[in-house]
Each structure stands twice: as C-alpha cells, then as structure tokens.
Amino acid sequence: MDTEDRRHKILGVARREGIVNVTAVARTLGVSAETVRRDLRTLEGLGLVRRVPGGAHPVESAGFETTLATRTRRYVPQKTRIAAAAADLLGAAETVFIDEGFTPQLIAEALPRDRPLTVVTASLATACGMAGRESTQVILLGGRVRGGTMATVDHWATAMLAGLVIDLAYIGANGISREYGLTTPDPAVGEVKAQAIRSARRRVLFGIHTKFGAVSFCRFAEPSQFEAIVTDTALPAAEAQRYALLGPQVIRV
Incomplete structure (x- = not known):
C-alpha cells in the first residue's frame, strides 16, 4: 500500500466511524503508530481532519458531511449537558427556532413542558x-428535505423564516472559528x-468542543452575533476566554 492509498483509507475510517484511533488503525493497516500520526498531520494540514489525543476527527466540508445517525453516537453525555444548559437560557422567550441536528433535538427535549411555546424548526x-x-x-419549515439530516432547506424555508420574528434562535455549526466565523458544508443549510x-x-450558539x-465550506455568521456560546469543558478555558472577548458569554458544562 502506497502513502496516498494509506491516507485515503485513514480518511475513510474517520468519515465512516467519526473518529480515527491511531493504535487501532495502525494495527489494521500493518504500519507503525508513528506512521499513522504523520499521515494524520498531513491530513490535518489539508483541512480534512482535526487531531485529538490518540487520533483525529473528520472535518466536514463541501464534499463530506456526517449523517444524523453518526452524530447520535458521538459525545452523547457532553451533548446532553450542552442541551440542558442551552435550554436554561430560554428566559421569557415564547417563540423559539431550533436548528437541525442531534444536539438541537436534545435542546428541544430539555425545553419546559409547563408553559406555552411556539417552536419553529427545519x-x-x-x-x-x-x-x-x-x-x-x-x-415546520417547508422545502427540500436533506436525506442525511432529515431537515428542510432552500428558498421555501428561508422565505418562511423571513416572515417571522423569533424571540430566541438556537443555532449550531459544523465549524466554529475566531478567524473564519461559523461555517457549514452546504450553502442551502447556511442560508437557513x-x-x-x-x-x-x-x-x-451551541457546539461540542x-x-x-x-472550518467548513460556507460561512453564515460570526461569534459576535450571539449572546452566549454553550460547549463542554474539553474546550480549554483559555480558548473559551478568547471567544468571550468577541462578545458572547461562553458557558462550559
């Protein structure tokens, strides 16, 4: 197996499983752990993965996006805590927009049941x-349904939203960057x-660390547009402070 084939297989594992474990992949491919680490550094330099201790996660891009089913298997305890903390920020809001994805589903479940609410969602x-x-x-916003996330997009959805005034919007992103803002792989999703x-x-804004x-393909917002960012404690405190300097309160749970 040449270098390009090996890196292609490693990227395939990342995108299929949602994570690459250095030791496991090295064993499967019959190479050293250091070889896999070098490959991951190269893939990270190409913007295809992000390294974490012991492995790497795939970066979602114009050509790749994880499915809703994949998202329900990763970091569930952290996402549950994020959802509960986000729901606690509801305040006096009576009309709420809830974004597409797994964490938004958890936010919806955490919203109070003992008061009237209008929920708008794709x-x-x-x-x-x-x-x-x-x-x-x-x-429910109308539009074309994306099979991977089971959510609606395109001009039907944005036209409906344009005619509404919403008290509070819960928004997620595939990438959150101080330099490039909030990004998502699909332009149609970014428009919604x-x-x-x-x-x-x-x-x-909510998001796992x-x-x-x-950084993904389509930029749709800046961190400074949000009153709060809710994430988990694996985001370093120093990095959370850098985002807080942009304006929003950063809540780590």
Missing part, C-alpha cells in the same frame, strides 16, 4: 418529537441558519 425529527406536547405549537439569525431577537477551530 428538522423533521425535532418537529415530530415536539408535536405531541400539549402546550407546544410546532411550525443565516435567515434564522436575522429573524431572531436573541441567539444562542471538536467544532472549535474547525
């Missing part, structure tokens, strides 16, 4: 999960997120 899963609540009105931000009086420093 996510079919979130809409179905909230529709049975007695005190919750659900508005951007319109939700424009339509909202208040905005909360692996999203920070990652």
Whole structure:
C-alpha cells in the first residue's frame, strides 16, 4: 500500500466511524503508530481532519458531511449537558427556532413542558418529537428535505423564516472559528441558519468542543452575533476566554 492509498483509507475510517484511533488503525493497516500520526498531520494540514489525543476527527466540508445517525453516537453525555444548559437560557422567550441536528433535538427535549411555546424548526425529527406536547405549537419549515439530516432547506424555508420574528434562535455549526466565523458544508443549510439569525431577537450558539477551530465550506455568521456560546469543558478555558472577548458569554458544562 502506497502513502496516498494509506491516507485515503485513514480518511475513510474517520468519515465512516467519526473518529480515527491511531493504535487501532495502525494495527489494521500493518504500519507503525508513528506512521499513522504523520499521515494524520498531513491530513490535518489539508483541512480534512482535526487531531485529538490518540487520533483525529473528520472535518466536514463541501464534499463530506456526517449523517444524523453518526452524530447520535458521538459525545452523547457532553451533548446532553450542552442541551440542558442551552435550554436554561430560554428566559421569557415564547417563540423559539431550533436548528437541525442531534444536539438541537436534545435542546428541544430539555425545553419546559409547563408553559406555552411556539417552536419553529427545519428538522423533521425535532418537529415530530415536539408535536405531541400539549402546550407546544410546532411550525415546520417547508422545502427540500436533506436525506442525511432529515431537515428542510432552500428558498421555501428561508422565505418562511423571513416572515417571522423569533424571540430566541438556537443555532449550531459544523465549524466554529475566531478567524473564519461559523461555517457549514452546504450553502442551502447556511442560508437557513443565516435567515434564522436575522429573524431572531436573541441567539444562542451551541457546539461540542471538536467544532472549535474547525472550518467548513460556507460561512453564515460570526461569534459576535450571539449572546452566549454553550460547549463542554474539553474546550480549554483559555480558548473559551478568547471567544468571550468577541462578545458572547461562553458557558462550559
């Protein structure tokens, strides 16, 4: 196996499993752990993975995006804590936009059941999960449904959002960077997120620590547009402080 083939296989593992474990991949490919580490450094330099202790995660880009099923298997305890902390920021909001994805589903579940709420979402899963609540009105944005995330996009969704004034928007991103802002692989998804931000009086950004420093294809917002960023404690305190200097409160849970 030549170098390019080996790196292609390593990237394939990252994208299929959501993570590369250096020891396991080295054993599978019959090479040293140091060889795998060198390959990961190269792949990171190309913007295809982000290294973490013991391995690496794939970076989502114009040509690759993880599926909703993959997201439900990774960092579930951390995402559950993030969702609970984000839901605690609801305040007096009566109309709420909830983004597509797995963590937004957890945020929706954590919202109070004992008060009237109107939830606007592009996510079919979130809409179905909230529709049975007695005190919750659900508005599902129309549009083309993306099979990987089961969420709607395109001009139908953005036109609906443009006609609304939302008290609070919960927004996620595939990449969160101080230099490049908030990014996502799909331009159509970026447009929905951007319109939700424009339509909202208040905005909360949430994301697991692996999203920070990652950069995807389409920029749709800046960290300074949010009142709060909710993440987990694996994001170093010093890095959290750098984001706080841009304006938002940074909450690590």
